[in-house]
Amino acid sequence: MPVFYGTDVESPLMLGTALxxxxxxxxxxxxxxxxxxxxxxxxxxxxxxxxxxxxxxGLNVPVLPNTAxxxxxxxxxxxxxxxxxxxxxxxxxxxxxxxxxxLCPDVIALVEAARILSDxxxxxxxxxxxxxxxxxRLLDAGCExxxxxxxxxGSGRGLNNPYGLRSVRAHFPDVPLxxxxxxxxxxHAAQAMELGFDAVLLNTAVAKxxxxxxxxxxxxxxxxxxxxxxxxxxxxxxxxxxxSTPVFGMAVLG
Amino acid sequence: MTEVxxxxxxxxxxxxxxELASRGLTPRLIDPAGKPGAHACSWRAGxxxxxxxxxxxxxxxxxxxxRNAADWWQAQGVEVTHRGTLVLAPSxxxxxxxxxxxxxxxxxxxxxxxxATLEPxxxxxxxxxLFFGTESHLNPREALRVLRDRLAEKGIEIExxxxxxxxxxxxxxLSARDELADLRGVRGEMxxxxxxxxxxxRTVRLLHPRIPLYIVPRxxxxxxxxxxxxxxxxxxxxxxxxxxxxxxxxxxxxxxxxEAEILELGSDARPAFPDNLPRLRRRGNTLYxxxxxxxxxxxxxxxxxxxxxxxxxxxxxxxxxxxxx
Numbered sequence: 202m203p204v205f206y207g208t209d210v211e212s213p214l215m216l217g218t219a220l221x222x223x224x225x226x227x228x229x230x231x232x233x234x235x236x237x238x239x240x241x242x243x244x245x246x247x248x249x250x251x252x253x254x255x256x257x258x259g260l261n262v263p264v265l266p267n268t269a270x271x272x273x274x275x276x277x278x279x280x281x282x283x284x285x286x287x288x289x290x291x292x293x294x295x296x297x298x299x300x301x302x303x304l305c306p307d308v309i310a311l312v313e314a315a316r317i318l319s320d321x322x323x324x325x326x327x328x329x330x331x332x333x334x335x336x337x338r339l340l341d342a343g344c345e346x347x348x349x350x351x352x353x354x355g356s357g358r359g360l361n362n363p364y365g366l367r368s369v370r371a372h373f374p375d376v377p378l379x380x381x382x383x384x385x386x387x388x389h390a391a392q393a394m395e396l397g398f399d400a401v402l403l404n405t406a407v408a409k410x411x412x413x414x415x416x417x418x419x420x421x422x423x424x425x426x427x428x429x430x431x432x433x434x435x436x437x438x439x440x441x442x443x444x445s446t447p448v449f450g451m452a453v454l455g
Numbered sequence: 456m457t458e459v460x461x462x463x464x465x466x467x468x469x470x471x472x473x474e475l476a477s478r479g480l481t482p483r484l485i486d487p488a489g490k491p492g493a494h495a496c497s498w499r500a501g502x503x504x505x506x507x508x509x510x511x512x513x514x515x516x517x518x519x520x521x522r523n524a525a526d527w528w529q530a531q532g533v534e535v536t537h538r539g540t541l542v543l544a545p546s547x548x549x550x551x552x553x554x555x556x557x558x559x560x561x562x563x564x565x566x567x568x569x570x571a572t573l574e575p576x577x578x579x580x581x582x583x584x585l586f587f588g589t590e591s592h593l594n595p596r597e598a599l600r601v602l603r604d605r606l607a608e609k610g611i612e613i614e615x616x617x618x619x620x621x622x623x624x625x626x627x628x629l630s631a632r633d634e635l636a637d638l639r640g641v642r643g644e645m646x647x648x649x650x651x652x653x654x655x656x657r658t659v660r661l662l663h664p665r666i667p668l669y670i671v672p673r674x675x676x677x678x679x680x681x682x683x684x685x686x687x688x689x690x691x692x693x694x695x696x697x698x699x700x701x702x703x704x705x706x707x708x709x710x711x712x713x714e715a716e717i718l719e720l721g722s723d724a725r726p727a728f729p730d731n732l733p734r735l736r737r738r739g740n741t742l743y744x745x746x747x748x749x750x751x752x753x754x755x756x757x758x759x760x761x762x763x764x765x766x767x768x769x770x771x772x773x774x775x776x777x778x779x780x
Contacts, residue, residue, distance in 0.1 A: 222512045224639075225730035252639030253686035256729065301665075355664055411558060 202237070203377055203399040205346050206292070206324040210263065212237030213394065214424050215379065216417065217404025224256045226413055231260045234417035238262060240294055240402065242269040243284045254287065265326060267294035272307075277314045281323060293318060294326045294348070294381075294402075304354040304382075308335045312342050319343025328381050331365035333372055340376065347373065348381035348402065351393065355405040357385025360392055370397045387416075387423030394427025395435065457766060458621025460485060464613045466497035466595070466751045467744050468626035469602040470759035473531060476609050478767050482624070484606065485614045491599035496628055496723040497751045499645050501671045501681050502595040503658050504528070504753055505540050507561040507587050514732060516773075517750055520757035525591045527756035532605060533598045535591050536672075538657035541565070541573055542585040545707060551662040552583060562587045576654050576709060592658050592671050595752060623741045624762065629726040631745055635736070638745060640724030642685040644697045648705070650715035651676035661708050668704040677718070680705055684749070693720040725749055733758045735765065735775045742766070 203210045216236035221227035231239065239262045241254075257264060266284035271277040274297065281293040297314055299307035306329050315325045319342055327339050331349040339347060349369055352358035360366060361383065370378060380393035381402040390401045401424055410416035459475060461468045464486035475482045488494040506521030529535045542562070544552040556562065562585040571578035573586065603613065625631050632638045655678070660669045671679045683697045698720060705712040727748040728734055735758065736743040744762050747754055761772030 222514070223727075223729065223731035228729070256639075409554070 203379075205326070205377055208263070210237040210400070211235070212421065212424075213400040213428060214390075214421050215240060215265065215381075215400055215402035216407060217402070218242075218257055218260075219404055220408035221413060224253070227408070228256070228260060229414045230407055230417035231262065233414045234407075234421040236262060236417070236421070237400070238265050238402075240265045240267050240404070241288075242267055243280050243287070263292075264288050264290060265292050265294050266290070267328075268296045269298075271297055272299070273297070274310045274314045274317065277310070278317050281314075281318050282321075285323070291322060291324045292326065293323050294328060296328045306330055306350070308332065308338075311335075312338045315339050315344050316342035326379070331362055331369050333368060336369055336373065340373070346377045346379065348379040350382045351380045351389065352383025354382040356383055357406055358383055359385055359389035360396075363392070363396065366393070366398070367396055384420075387419045390420050391423040391427035391430070394424055395430050397431050459483070459624060459766060460619035460621055461624045461626055462486070462619065463495075463625070463627040463630070464489075464491055464603070465495035465626065465628055466500070466599060466755045467628065467747060467758065468624075469599060469606065470755040471624055471626060471744060471762050472606050472611060473602055474759040474763035475766065476606060476611060478763055480767070481609070481611060483614060483617070483620065484611055485617050485619060487615050489615050490603060490613055491596070493721075495599075496643075496725055497595060497599065497755075499643070499681075499721040499723050500595045500751050501645070501658075501669060501679055502593045502598065502752055503540070503590070503669065503671060504535065504592055505587065505590040505658065506753060507559050507590060508540050508542065508660060509750065509753065510560065511555055511558045513750070514730075516732065517754065521750065521753040524753045524756050528593055528598060528752070531598075531602060533593055533601045535593050536657070537589075537591040539573075540587040540590040540658045540660060541570070541577075542587065542660045542662065543570070543577075543581045543708070544584070544662040546582060548663055549583065551664060552585065555662055556585055559585075559587075561589055574655055574657070574659070576711070577659075580709070590658070593752065594673055598752065622766065624766075625741050625743045626745065628745065628747075629724050631726070631743060634738075635743060635745060637728055638726055639729075640687075641727050641748065642687045642691070642722065642724050643682040643749070644685075644693045644701070644720075644722045645679060645681035646693075646698065646701055646705075646717060647673075647719035647721070648678045648680060648712065648715035649676055649718050650678060650712055652714050653678075653709050653711035655709075659708060661704055663704060666700045666704050668701060668708070670705065670708065678712075678715075682749075687724075691722055693722045725751075733774050735762055735772050737775070 212235050214236045215238040217240045268277045268280040277297050297307045297310040325344045326346045351360045377399045379400040384403040407417045459482040461484050504525045506518045510518045565584045565586045629640045658671050728746040731748045733746040764770045
């Protein structure tokens with residue numbers, strides 16, 4: 202199971218808390234999936250949303266607050282500070298967005314904010330791209346977890362760049378890695394785990410499914426399958442067939 | 456005869472009073488704020504009677520009961536506009552339209568030509584959409600006024616400073632949070648625009664992954680635009696971000712909205728239980744009727760009928776949850 206900043210997490214599924222038909226269905230999705238972490242947005246759901254925060258706390262899983270919706274270093278830092286007070290945790294999922302249509306991370310501002318927050322004692326989970334230089338800079342800034350995107354948030358496209366994600370894994374073998382965003386189907390989540398990622402963070406794929414509870418369970422099973430498969434050391438793909446039944450001793454006809 | 460006092464003269468309280476009065480009772484109605492107005496969150500509702508569209512995110516029970524709402528309002532003398540709902544999406548968000556179609560029923564697909572026939576001003580703007588032909592809408596403020604006037608004709612006036620007698624029906628919406636720990640507020644923000652340049656005759660929903668929007672015509676060039684859904688509880692003013700998002704979505708629907716006058720920016724909190732479904736809850740000599748969430752005008756008739764049946768016959772309503780804490 203993943204270990205983030207020395208904390209053992211009970212499941213490699215990290216589930217968001219937005220967009221569900223109701224808090225009751227959200228709670229059921231968490232139960233059905235056994236998700237190890239709940240992410241919660243501060244920017245729009247913060248402030249006086251005490252009732253909703255209590256519902257999140259009632260899920261009884263560790264909370265990872267995020268800075269979704271922040272567009273600048275200063276905004277992200279302030280939001281992180283609010284989150285720390287509200288949820289009493291040094292964890293922060295750091296999101297700094299430049300473009301509202303792709304919700305692509307602003308990696309320059311991200312590195313800067315990660316440095317400020319790490320220096321201030323935060324344990325930063327940066328939502329980043331699969332760019333190796335950016336990942337390296339984030340580690341230099343004090344991050345001990347990396348969360349490259351699979352595809353733009355909410356797009357459900359799966360892993361757009363498996364090669365890039367594989368390189369991140371290969372370059373940083375000891376850093377806990379999470380595929381964050383872009384997951385649409387359980388097969389996408391399984392693929393991330395097969396690549397050797399430590400966890401998968403998703404929200405829309407479950408919350409907006411026709412049956413969020415069933416989809417949450419499907420994601421959890423797929424993640425488990427991918428994790429087992431990675432640990433089982435899968436075979437390499439090859440171009441030619443390799444018979445799985447021995448041919449020796451078969452009758453030679455003709 | 457059963458003595459009943461209803462607390463709260465929003466859509467819930469007035470509907471229950473109406474149902475009790477139709478069964479021959481004369482309930483008292485207490486609301487410290489007096490007649491329906493900006494203090495009630497039902498004042499800022501859209502007034503869509505759109506059970507099929509709601510199925511996109513609501514439980515089937517909302518559709519089943521919501522189907523009867525239009526008839527009920529009409530029977531009370533409220534003007535209900537039966538012109539259906541047009542659901543549209545910008546071409547790059549077509550996937551949202553497919554999802555909406557899968558999650559709902561009672562719609563037919565419409566192409567550019569049909570959209571132009573239904574709403575001529577939208578000609579050439581959208582290639583595809585969904586038409587929910589059996590849905591309708593009303594003007595919430597007008598509806599509240601009609602209920603209040605009809606009750607007044609029967610001698611039931613809203614008292615502002617009085618103590619309840621008999622069975623208390625608590626229909627105070629989010630104000631009942633002091634007694635209902637599992638009630639929360641889901642914030643909604645809305646705008647009222649005057650835009651005689653644009654003529655839309657029915658509710659139009661514009662799908663968008665981040666900013667879904669609906670526009671309900673109020674007649675005479677006035678449009679209600681809503682509504683955000685934020686889990687922030689309290690009642691604040693509209694944020695700049697929400698206003699900008701709603702206005703740009705309106706502009707995306709029809710550029711004519713750029714010339715609109717903003718008559719009103721409103722914000723309130725919808726009372727909701729964790730499953731976002733309404734509840735009747737009996738505690739001692741109080742019956743709580745609450746949790747209409749975003750379905751005030753759609754479900755108030757059903758909840759009112761259930762409350763009145765329970766009070767007059769003891770019949771256990773579907774939305775009763777005495778077992779809840």
